[in-house]
Amino acid sequence: MILSHSLSRPEHVWEETWNILSEDIEDKKREEYNNPDLNLTEAQIKNYALQEIEKIMLSNGESLKNIGNFPQPSTEGLDNSNRLIAEEMRYDRDDLKEKHSEWVQMLTSEQKDVYDKITGAVFKDLGGVFFLYGFGGTGKTFMWKTLSAAIRCRGLIVLNVASSGIVSLLLEGGRTAHSRFVIPWVVDDYSLCKIKPNSDLANLIKEASLIIWDETLMMSKYCFECLDQSFSDILGNVENKVFAGKVVVFGGDFRQILHVINGAGRAEIVLLSLNSSYLWDHCEVLKLTKNMRLLKKNLSVEETREIQEFSDWLLAVGDGRISEPNGEAVIDIPEEFLITEADNPIEAICREIYGNPELLCDNSNVEFFQKRVILAPTNDDVNIINQYMLEKLESEEMTYLSVDSIDPTYVDSLKNPAITPDFLNSIKLSGLPHHTLRLKVGAPVMLLRNIDPKGGLCNGTRLQITQMTNHVVEAKVITGDRIGDIVLIPQIVLTPSDTKLPFKMRRR
Ligand SMILES: Nc1ncnc2c1ncn2[C@@H]1O[C@H](COP(=O)(O)OP(=O)(O)OP(=O)(O)O)[C@@H](O)[C@H]1O
Numbered sequence: 001m002i003l004s005h006s007l008s009r010p011e012h013v014w015e016e017t018w019n020i021l022s023e024d025i026e027d028k029k030r031e032e033y034n035n036p037d038l039n040l041t042e043a044q045i046k047n048y049a050l051q052e053i054e055k056i057m058l059s060n061g062e063s064l065k066n067i068g069n070f071p072q073p074s075t076e077g078l079d080n081s082n083r084l085i086a087e088e089m090r091y092d093r094d095d096l097k098e099k100h101s102e103w104v105q106m107l108t109s110e111q112k113d114v115y116d117k118i119t120g121a122v123f124k125d126l127g128g129v130f131f132l133y134g135f136g137g138t139g140k141t142f143m144w145k146t147l148s149a150a151i152r153c154r155g156l157i158v159l160n161v162a163s164s165g166i167v168s169l170l171l172e173g174g175r176t177a178h179s180r181f182v183i184p185w186v187v188d189d190y191s192l193c194k195i196k197p198n199s200d201l202a203n204l205i206k207e208a209s210l211i212i213w214d215e216t217l218m219m220s221k222y223c224f225e226c227l228d229q230s231f232s233d234i235l236g237n238v239e240n241k242v243f244a245g246k247v248v249v250f251g252g253d254f255r256q257i258l259h260v261i262n263g264a265g266r267a268e269i270v271l272l273s274l275n276s277s278y279l280w281d282h283c284e285v286l287k288l289t290k291n292m293r294l295l296k297k298n299l300s301v302e303e304t305r306e307i308q309e310f311s312d313w314l315l316a317v318g319d320g321r322i323s324e325p326n327g328e329a330v331i332d333i334p335e336e337f338l339i340t341e342a343d344n345p346i347e348a349i350c351r352e353i354y355g356n357p358e359l360l361c362d363n364s365n366v367e368f369f370q371k372r373v374i375l376a377p378t379n380d381d382v383n384i385i386n387q388y389m390l391e392k393l394e395s396e397e398m399t400y401l402s403v404d405s406i407d408p409t410y411v412d413s414l415k416n417p418a419i420t421p422d423f424l425n426s427i428k429l430s431g432l433p434h435h436t437l438r439l440k441v442g443a444p445v446m447l448l449r450n451i452d453p454k455g456g457l458c459n460g461t462r463l464q465i466t467q468m469t470n471h472v473v474e475a476k477v478i479t480g481d482r483i484g485d486i487v488l489i490p491q492i493v494l495t496p497s498d499t500k501l502p503f504k505m506r507r508r
Pocket residue numbers: 106107108111134135136137138139140141142143292293
């Protein structure tokens with residue numbers, strides 16, 4: 001809740017709840033100091049609990065120091081060395097060495113060329129910016145794993161980031177690029193990352209041997225340019241090299257979703273893509289072209305043929321080979337992917353994907369939900385499908401109503417009598433739940449906010465509701481590497497970053 005700035009007086013919440021929050025601190029310390037008779041004073045218990053909270057804050061790129069009147073832990077017993085560097089050095093090098101030698105043996109010849117090029121640039125200290133280009137399934141994630149292991153097993157630092165929280169979970173030690181490099185949410189030509197020289201983060205970047213950034217094409221070129229400028233500021237850039245001479249590897253596929261800009265046309269989007277940046281002239285493009293999913297063991301001839309055909313069709317769509325290459329095109333979807341008979345299309349698609357919706361609330365098979373998803377082109381379609389599915393679920397239901405307000409800095413809008421609470425409640429924006437949120441036990445849901453990316457709770461994490469109370473929802477994680485964990489989702493404030501409204505709105 002502190003991380004999402006949902007509390008107006010967090011220090012008050014601390015005063016009222018510190019004894020509950022620190023219930024197990026004494027036991028933990030008894031264990032840590034191997035002293036079953038240890039008795040802590042109230043001040044010590046509070047301090048250790050605050051240290052634990054600070055650890056969670058720091059691992060998510062925040063600190064209690066930035067939270068107004070919140071009490072601060074003393075540094076007694078705290079490790080004062082660079083926490084970020086310490087975290088990156090924590091990998092088990094022997095284990096990584098073993099995995100690395102296994103994975104390197106598995107690389108195909110084109111993967112090995114990419115591997116040699118990048119590790120060469122790192123180990124010979126050559127610097128360089130690379131772009132690894134390959135369609136889905138060519139082994140980009142496998143390359144990131146192998147490269148990271150090659151460098152980390154030598155005690156060197158790799159920073160793995162991705163444009164979205166959900167992709168960052170695929171990378172070991174992965175973070176979103178925004179949270180790792182403190183990239184501003186609204187970026188332009190003049191933006192800079194908020195990294196203070198000589199801070200822990202600046203020193204971590206200085207020490208890093210390789211930076212891997214996956215799914216880069218989803219982001220505006222200004223994010224990369226702003227990082228380039230910030231690296232020059234932090235590291236000094238005598239030789240005038242991009243990213244101050246660090247080895248940086250970008251990954252992506254131009255066939256997939258590019259940077260989304262509200263209401264923008266094709267030209268505008270292309271002009272804001274990474275390959276329209278001055279950085280692109282410095283990028284060496286490396287390609288992967290073999291679909292590694294076809295080489296999976298245990299696949300029958302029939303399965304291999306099906307994957308091959310689907311992959312070829314998808315590539316043909318992506319490459320614009322299926323119709324006229326430029327502009328709009330009508331694409332024939334193969335018959336086998338279509339639902340051909342449907343009186344009620346919503347019912348038909350829901351039945352096709354989820355089977356009998358009435359049985360869903362008793363279904364605790366995580367894999368069942370992992371493998372099923374319905375994509376819809378507009379938010380209205382999403383709502384219709386959600387309402388239909390919720391109607392069918394026969395379990396406990398809760399309706400949550402949001403509290404909507406105008407950001408206090410928009411003084412004129414605050415005084416405007418036309419902006420009533422009802423008007424605020426009626427606003428529907430993408431990425432923002434509606435004013436009325438209906439939930440049922442057993443319903444699969446998706447988080448829309450990076451609550452605790454380090455702990456696997458980020459925009460895109462899928463969960464299944466297990467219990468609901470007035471202010472907190474309990475759910476089971478069904479994707480990522482924390483599958484099966486029970487988590488609590490508190491009420492949080494959401495502020496849409498990009499809206500056409502003349503004021504900033506807050507929905508809680
Ligand atoms: N050299 C290899 N040997 C064996 N398996 C491999 C190899 N390279 C990749 N794979 C496997 O192929 C599958 C697809 O690879 P991966 O997920 O790395 O591709 P990707 O390019 O990241 O795909 P996407 O863009 O869809 O995420 C994975 O199961 C991966 O483990």
